[in-house]
Amino acid sequence: MLIPIDKIMKDAIETLMNEHRLIEQVLGALDTFVEQLFTPVPEDRRQVGQFAWFFRHFADHCHHGKEEKELFVQMNRCGFPMEYGPLGVMLAEHGEGREHVGALAEIGRGTGPLSLPEREAVAEHARALIPLLRAHIQKEDNILYPMARQGIPPAEIARLNESCEVFDREVMGAGEIQRLKALASELLVNFPPDAEKMAVVTGCAGCRGH
Numbered sequence: 718m719l720i721p722i723d724k725i726m727k728d729a730i731e732t733l734m735n736e737h738r739l740i741e742q743v744l745g746a747l748d749t750f751v752e753q754l755f756t757p758v759p760e761d762r763r764q765v766g767q768f769a770w771f772f773r774h775f776a777d778h779c780h781h782g783k784e785e786k787e788l789f790v791q792m793n794r795c796g797f798p799m800e801y802g803p804l805g806v807m808l809a810e811h812g813e814g815r816e817h818v819g820a821l822a823e824i825g826r827g828t829g830p831l832s833l834p835e836r837e838a839v840a841e842h843a844r845a846l847i848p849l850l851r852a853h854i855q856k857e858d859n860i861l862y863p864m865a866r867q868g869i870p871p872a873e874i875a876r877l878n879e880s881c882e883v884f885d886r887e888v889m890g891a892g893e894i895q896r897l898k899a900l901a902s903e904l905l906v907n908f909p910p911d912a913e914k915m916a917v918v919t920g921c922a923g924c925r926g927h
């Protein structure tokens with residue numbers, strides 16, 4: 718018997734990896750934004766706020782939310798400690814990222830043109846956040862997620878797939894995720910990531926031209 722299409726579970730780890738690809742793209746857009754930051758334009762405070770909104774709500778609430786409330790909890794039940802080791806490191810890096818995003822959000826909430834100290838603060842926090850999240854994503858893709866696939870029994874993986882879908886549907890809401898993806902598209906159009914840099918940072922130098 719065929720399984721109805723709406724009953725087919727998405728693979729949670731695959732969804733998390735797809736979210737990494739979008740976050741990497743927006744990090745590339747943030748990099749482009751920072752390159753232009755010392756040529757002031759009237760809209761730049763609003764743009765700082767938009768980047769902060771994406772990283773707070775998509776990268777943190779939606780993506781880190783599923784990791785911290787679902788994946789890491791499941792890994793912990795399978796014997797991975799939360800306080801140290803891979804999960805401890807990932808949690809500490811989430812916290813570090815939140816501080817940079819919080820600083821960007823606060824500047825985004827201000828009024829009037831960005832002052833020079835604010836521009837310097839945006840550049841400082843963005844230049845710390847970009848390499849932090851890029852390296853974090855590489856660690857999860859190449860080390861943590863393969864560990865999860867190995868360490869979590871198949872029945873629990875199925876439960877994780879379901880709980881991550883519930884998280885997206887009930888905690889985030891499909892409409893909100895779509896709005897955040899639309900915001901990402903707008904940022905990518907306004908601040909196209911540098912293709913050469915992206916190929917290097919995503920470890921895909923050999924993929925260019927294919």
Ligand SMILES: [Fe+2]
Nearest residue numbers: 780784854857
């Ligand atoms: Fe992640």
